[in-house]
Amino acid sequence: MKQTRCPITGDAIDKKHYVDYNDRRIYFCCPDCPAKFLKDPEKYLKQMKAEGVEFERSPAAKEA
Numbered sequence: 001m002k003q004t005r006c007p008i009t010g011d012a013i014d015k016k017h018y019v020d021y022n023d024r025r026i027y028f029c030c031p032d033c034p035a036k037f038l039k040d041p042e043k044y045l046k047q048m049k050a051e052g053v054e055f056e057r058s059p060a061a062k063e064a
Contacts, residue, residue, distance in 0.1 A: 002056075003026070003053050006027070007037060008028065009033065015027055017029065020059075023060070024045075024055040024056065024058060025055065025058045026041075026048075
């Protein structure tokens, strides 16, 4: 399933707030959440994978 929820708060994502991490684009609900994600990204990625989230590839990854 596509990402629809912020990995930090569980709220609906706003596609203007994102981080490209390991060739994946991770979306967030607000401008505060990316910094929280980057403190322990693997924790959140593991949780998202367990929930069946399919990640968008970052534009840089698509070009490679």
